[in-house]
Amino acid sequence: MFIKDLSCISAQETYHNSVFTDGVKDIEDLKIWAQEPDYKDIIPAGMLRRMSKLVRMSVATAGPFMEEHKNLGGVIFGSSNGSVDRSMRFLRQIIQYEEGTLTPTDFVQSTPNCVAGVLALMGNITGYNTTHVNQGLSFESSILDALLLFEEGKVSQLLLGGGDELSEANYNIESQRDLYKEESIATSTLLRSETKGTLPGEGVAMFVVEAEKTKESLAEIIDVDMIHHASKQEVAEKAVQFLNKNGLKPSDIDAVIMGRNGDVRTDNFYDHLQNELFPEQGIIVYKSLTGDYYSVSAVATWLATKVLSGTQLPSECIWKPLNNQPKTILLYNNCEGKQHGFVLMRGVYSSTSSE
Amino acid sequence: MGKRVFITGIGIISALGDSVQANRENLVRGKTGIKKAKVLQTRYTEIFPFGEVPYSTEELKNQAGIADVKGISRTEALALIAAKQSIADAGLTDGQVASFDMALLSASTVGGMSLTDQLHDDASMIGPPSDYLASYNVGEHASNLIKRFGIKGLSATFNTACSSSANAIMMGAKLIKSGRCTRAIVGGADALAKYTVNGFNSLQILSPEHCKPFDKNRSGLTLGEGAAYLILESEEVVGNKKIYGEVKGYGNANDAFHASSISDDAIGIIASISGALTSADLPPESIDYINAHGTGTMNNDITEQTGMNAIFKKIPQFQSTKTYTGHTLAAAGAIEAVFSLLTMQNNELYTSLNCNDPIEEFNVSPIKSYKKDQKINNVLSNSFGFGGNCSSLIFSKV
Numbered sequence: 001m002f003i004k005d006l007s008c009i010s011a012q013e014t015y016h017n018s019v020f021t022d023g024v025k026d027i028e029d030l031k032i033w034a035q036e037p038d039y040k041d042i043i044p045a046g047m048l049r050r051m052s053k054l055v056r057m058s059v060a061t062a063g064p065f066m067e068e069h070k071n072l073g074g075v076i077f078g079s080s081n082g083s084v085d086r087s088m089r090f091l092r093q094i095i096q097y098e099e100g101t102l103t104p105t106d107f108v109q110s111t112p113n114c115v116a117g118v119l120a121l122m123g124n125i126t127g128y129n130t131t132h133v134n135q136g137l138s139f140e141s142s143i144l145d146a147l148l149l150f151e152e153g154k155v156s157q158l159l160l161g162g163g164d165e166l167s168e169a170n171y172n173i174e175s176q177r178d179l180y181k182e183e184s185i186a187t188s189t190l191l192r193s194e195t196k197g198t199l200p201g202e203g204v205a206m207f208v209v210e211a212e213k214t215k216e217s218l219a220e221i222i223d224v225d226m227i228h229h230a231s232k233q234e235v236a237e238k239a240v241q242f243l244n245k246n247g248l249k250p251s252d253i254d255a256v257i258m259g260r261n262g263d264v265r266t267d268n269f270y271d272h273l274q275n276e277l278f279p280e281q282g283i284i285v286y287k288s289l290t291g292d293y294y295s296v297s298a299v300a301t302w303l304a305t306k307v308l309s310g311t312q313l314p315s316e317c318i319w320k321p322l323n324n325q326p327k328t329i330l331l332y333n334n335c336e337g338k339q340h341g342f343v344l345m346r347g348v349y350s351s352t353s354s355e
Numbered sequence: 356m357g358k359r360v361f362i363t364g365i366g367i368i369s370a371l372g373d374s375v376q377a378n379r380e381n382l383v384r385g386k387t388g389i390k391k392a393k394v395l396q397t398r399y400t401e402i403f404p405f406g407e408v409p410y411s412t413e414e415l416k417n418q419a420g421i422a423d424v425k426g427i428s429r430t431e432a433l434a435l436i437a438a439k440q441s442i443a444d445a446g447l448t449d450g451q452v453a454s455f456d457m458a459l460l461s462a463s464t465v466g467g468m469s470l471t472d473q474l475h476d477d478a479s480m481i482g483p484p485s486d487y488l489a490s491y492n493v494g495e496h497a498s499n500l501i502k503r504f505g506i507k508g509l510s511a512t513f514n515t516a517c518s519s520s521a522n523a524i525m526m527g528a529k530l531i532k533s534g535r536c537t538r539a540i541v542g543g544a545d546a547l548a549k550y551t552v553n554g555f556n557s558l559q560i561l562s563p564e565h566c567k568p569f570d571k572n573r574s575g576l577t578l579g580e581g582a583a584y585l586i587l588e589s590e591e592v593v594g595n596k597k598i599y600g601e602v603k604g605y606g607n608a609n610d611a612f613h614a615s616s617i618s619d620d621a622i623g624i625i626a627s628i629s630g631a632l633t634s635a636d637l638p639p640e641s642i643d644y645i646n647a648h649g650t651g652t653m654n655n656d657i658t659e660q661t662g663m664n665a666i667f668k669k670i671p672q673f674q675s676t677k678t679y680t681g682h683t684l685a686a687a688g689a690i691e692a693v694f695s696l697l698t699m700q701n702n703e704l705y706t707s708l709n710c711n712d713p714i715e716e717f718n719v720s721p722i723k724s725y726k727k728d729q730k731i732n733n734v735l736s737n738s739f740g741f742g743g744n745c746s747s748l749i750f751s752k753v
Contacts, residue, residue: 135498
């Protein structure tokens with residue numbers, strides 16, 4: 001499967017790609033909020049007012065694709081929390097009004113499949129439509145779903161995305177679960193903080209993917225895999241098995257994009273994988289730019305596509321220097337040390353230029 | 356195209372009972388599980404009937420073998436009971452379950468938000484943190500199933516509203532067909548919740564009486580709860596096991612019309628049923644029975660009949676088992692898959708309850724009485740949801 005177009009809203013200025021020219025913002029906050037674009041020229045004001053943050057970020061990233069790419073055959077979206085702020089608003093109304101008569105707007109928007117529904121509606125995309133809520137593997141499951149759909153041969157291109165929104169309510173719940181830093185630190189120091197917890201983020205990354213390589217293809221997603229509740233050794237074994245299945249060995253990988261999030265309790269999975277399998281490779285990181293959230297692998301995929309199509313990464317993304325322009329990249333992310341996702345990607349850059 | 360996918364195990368818990376046998380017995384007798392709710396805490400139990408599983412969450416945890424585990428949502432307890440049944444029914448070994456070749460695909464809409472009041476307090480930092488902090492997330496039930504069963508393979512959890520578990524079955528079948536796994540446990544779970552009851556009430560589509568799908572005077576849907584899981588196995592590994600049926604075809608489409616209703620011309624419904632027939636490589640006339648989505652809302656039933664009418668020259672026998680279980684949301688696709696398999700296994704069809712005056716436009720009635728000795732080779736099961744999500748599955752006798 002090939003990535004043909006991409007768009008990303010994150011805590012950095014990724015929507016207009018100026019993070020690559022103007023540099024990375026250092027953010028010091030307990031919550032890493034998305035830098036949302038000026039929606040004025042993207043979404044009509046009347047519609048914008050009614051949209052949840054997740055819906056408006058999704059519409060802003062996917063909307064332009066609907067103009068530029070005809071024949072989008074489906075929508076697959078990964079979001080573990082959906083429009084969590086609307087869920088909580090509806091919940092508060094239930095309690096506050098003691099189950100009185102409520103308006104349905106928040107309820108309808110609260111369900112995670114609202115995003116894929118809105119995108120289908122806006123683009124009149126009547127094809128395949130699913131929403132994945134597999135926690136830290138929401139985007140990996142979405143990739144798998146897209147690969148299977150293309151293998152059936154009925155669809156040539158579709159919208160694939162992943163995103164979650166941050167709200168006070170989910171921050172309150174997850175911080176009581178001890179997932180986040182108690183101390184206020186700058187994002188630039190997150191990955192070397194050596195304390196427990198991470199910084200929560202939010203964002204959406206959206207892609208147009210196609211079944212066959214065309215002259216517009218930017219990068220290939222070769223395959224995806226995952227394992228749950230596994231030891232460091234089992235994760236490394238899974239990585240090798242995954243690469244073997246695709247005719248590769250660890251030394252064939254040029255760079256690894258790792259989801260290190262500065263939580264000393266779970267970053268050791270990344271250390272282990274790096275030391276055991278990828279001691280020579282360049283290592284790329286990104287959560288020090290965006291914070292962490294369930295569907296954050298979508299951002300990693302966005303970043304991988306940028307690298308594979310020749311964009312120079314900001315130095316903040318380099319954990320260990322790259323040896324050369326990478327052609328084959330492995331993405332590895334773990335969520336709370338219990339869900340482990342792998343995505344294998346390859347550049348199409350050199351092969352297209354030789355055609 | 357691809358490897359054939361067989362169903363070798365089923366597990367279910369619904370308002371009709373906590374075993375496949377109990378569910379079937381009530382279907383045969385035409386006895387609904389819908390009544391006044393006793394466990395659900397909402398003031399609407401006085402106004403609306405529900406398809407409630409008649410056990411407290413503590414009793415369900417006990418039955419699931421996790422009586423002492425803290426922080427278990429009702430959704431998760433229901434899921435675990437049905438999933439365990441399905442694994443036992445298929446006779447899978449621990450080694451088979453823990454293989455890289457075994458996948459788990461689940462579905463839920465409410466997940467741990469069934470704990471509506473606890474969630475409110477935890478999200479608002481009222482009082483000390485509850486035991487349920489990790490349980491609210493809709494994917495948590497699936498993550499815990501994976502942990503308990505020691506599953507090491509691929510996974511997915513769907514939330515496509517009321518079509519969720521139909522999509523889990525579909526993706527499980529596709530994973531096996533593609534050779535990415537050889538076995539999969541697929542299904543979904545949803546518990547009744549104050550959250551959902553108030554949500555559907557705000558849309559004014561809950562029925563004050565038992566739901567009456569396909570009746571011209573229908574008055575809305577009846578919410579239910581439950582879980583069902585199916586074990587899918589590739590033809591390569593199935594051996595000479597008992598087989599309930601084959602996942603023959605599947606279709607998924609979006610109606611792209613409205614956030615909470617289906618278009619009058621049933622675009623999504625027609626596309627999902629046609630997609631299922633095409634992928635099964637079966638003509639419409641080969642369908643012997645339709646397990647309809649049949650929620651009992653004004654919008655669903657007329658558009659579903661419009662869709663059926665557009666595809667079938669003569670609409671096959673059809674009915675809505677939601678008249679027995681209520682609408683179990685994300686679990687509905689899997690629960691109705693189990694019922695579809697039971698019709699084939701026992702050559703029988705169940706009564707569609709509460710339809711006294713069929714919708715006039717189409718001059719067809721859902722099944723009026725229990726029927727034995729039916730020849731049922733291919734069943735179509737429909738699931739449609741908010742967000743325009745439409746899914747159809749075809750199960751065939753092997």
